[in-house]
Amino acid sequence: MGHTVTVTVNGTSYSREIEPTLLLVEFLRETLALTGTHVGCDTSQCGACTVLVDGRATKACTMLAVQADGATVVTVEGLAKNGDLHPIQRAFAKEHGLQCGFCTPGLMITAVDFLERNASPSDAEIRHAIEGNLCRCTGYHNIVNAIRTASAEMRQAASGEAKIAAEVQP
Amino acid sequence: MITHPFTYQAPATIEEAVQQLGKGDDAKVIAGGHSLLPLMKLGLAQPETLIDLRHIASLHQIRTEADGTIxxxxxxxxxxxxxxxxxxxxxxxxxxxxxxxxxxxxxxRGTIGGSLAHADSAADEPAPTLAYDATIRAMGPAGRRDIAARDYFKGTFETALAANEIIAEIRFPAPAGRTGGAYAKFAHPASGFAVTGVAAVVTIKSDGTVERAAIGVAGVAAAAYRATEAERALTGTKADAKAIVEAAAKAANGITALSDLAASAEYRKHLVTVYAKRAIERAIQRARA
Incomplete structure (x- = not known):
């Protein structure tokens, strides 16, 4: 029996009729053709399929698409705004935080959720945050560097915005 | 990929959910799905119907009642x-x-209700649930039933929950005055599950004497357990270093420990004493703070 679900993905609302067996990651990749989200292990371990669901980093292989009805989802395709890369994307490029790139979308999404709640993390906190994302190439060192670099850039941007807001105060 | 077809329902109330669960076909309740969906992918669970609790607003809440119960x-x-x-x-x-x-x-996404209902022997939350003497409130066809944590964990994937019952909430009595708690865990390096996880909850009197000690242990035996010998050893002491070590040394007494690739039974029992010590130390620190 099909279910109609409505999911907002990267700012666009999609309504589709789907089977309840369909996983969220299959919905994103196969129904919506958003193939930036990867399937690594399909066993909830590797984190390659991580997307934001209502702001929370979620393994999209461990959620049914019907459970996302009414939810707001952000995938790696939704990180850049108007052609400008997200600070986490710039930092992964700058710090060489990827080699083959397969785990990168999931790692960046996890980092975005984490940095939203911890603006100036220690390296130990960064490593704890990415425990659910496996990378087989880098040895993680440059990934940690990239997340730290992104956090600095995001803090700077936030303080810049605060300064501008303070200046326009009457 | 999930290959076995099922029907999906997302009722608005727990009463409806209980009714759907009782209809007789092979139905399973889904919360965060982080235990159930992996089992369904492996074909180890093949429910005909999934009952998703996510629209039942009250089940998402954390609240404190007038008497302090959390x-x-x-x-x-x-x-x-x-x-x-x-x-x-x-x-x-x-x-x-x-x-x-x-x-x-x-x-x-994973939930405490799902963790307690699934009752993996290596899950973390059963340990503090035991140590705080929580009550698991279940809803069934006959209404609600309160199950003391001590009577709840029966074995690996076995609990006192009946097949037609759904966990609604977990009720934690307000801890007395100077109570501190801590959880210390030796995690499996790959899965993150507890090879050993010890929750210690200690209440001290104004003169520093231990009034009550409760120690819940996960990951070690087929079901999470209370380390009652260690609790007795700590109670009445001043919780100095010697008393803590002596109490922690008893945290696996009388227990049949699990043995697997991650840790032999003997090693697990050793780990319990080490992690019990760490959890008790931290709990005492917090009680004194």
């Missing part, structure tokens, strides 16, 4: 629990344990 809805995620101000202040061992479950993404 009530955690079955659908509260590990992340919600780990970050909740009341839980952190009053039930620190539970906040610690919730913050150590799986990884960031698992904590974002």
């Amino acid at each position: 009530v955690i809805g079955a659908l509260a995620t590990h992340r919600d629990i780990a970050h909740d101000k009341t839980v952190r202040a009053k039930l620190a061992a539970l906040a610690d344990a919730a913050g150590e479950v799986g990884d960031l993404q698992v904590r974002a």
Whole structure:
């Protein structure tokens, strides 16, 4: 029996009729053709399929698409705004935080959720945050560097915005 | 990929959910899905019907009742629990344990109700649930039933919950005055599950004497257990270093420990004494603070 679900993905609302067996990651990749989200292990371990669901980093292989009805989802395709890369994307490029790139979308999404709640993390906190994302190439060192670099850039941007807001105060 | 077809329902009330569960076909309740969906992918669970609790608003709440009881809805995620101000202040061992479950993404969706219903022997939250003497409130066709945590965990994947019951909430009595709690865990390096997880909850009197000690242990035996010999050893002492070591040394007494690739039974029993010591030390520190 099909279910109609409505999911907002990267700012666009999609309504589709789907089977309840369909996983969220299959919905994103196969129904919506958003193939930036990867399937690594399909066993909830590797984190390659991580997307934001209502702001929370979620393994999209461990959620049914019907459970996302009414939810707001952000995938790696939704990180850049108007052609400008997200600070986490710039930092992964700058710090060489990827080699083959397969785990990168999931790692960046996890980092975005984490940095939203911890603006100036220690390296130990960064490593704890990415425990659910496996990378087989880098040895993680440059990934940690990239997340730290992104956090600095995001803090700077936030303080810049605060300064501008303070200046326009009457 | 899930190949076995099922029908999906998402009722608005727990009464409806109980009714659907009781219809006789092979139905399963889904909360965060972080135990059930992996089993369904492997074909180890093949429910005909999935009953999703997500629209039942009351099950998501964490609230404090007038008498101080802290009530955690079955659908509260590990992340919600780990970050909740009341839980952190009053039930620190539970906040610690919730913050150590799986990884960031698992904590974002996995729920305490799901963890307790699934009852993996290596799950974290059963340990503090036992140590705080919580009550599991289940809803069934005959209404609600309260199950003491001590009577709840029966074995690996075995609980006192009946097949036609759904966990609604977990009720934690308000800890007495100077109580501190902590959870110390030796995690399996690959899975993140507890090879050993010890929750210690200690109440001290104004003169520093231990009035009550409760120690819940996960990951070690087929079911989470209370280390009653260690509790007795600590109670009445001043919780100095010697008393803590002597109590922790008894945390695996009388237990049949699990043995697997991660740890032999003998090694697990050793780990319990080490992690019991760490959890008790931290709990005492917090009680004194």
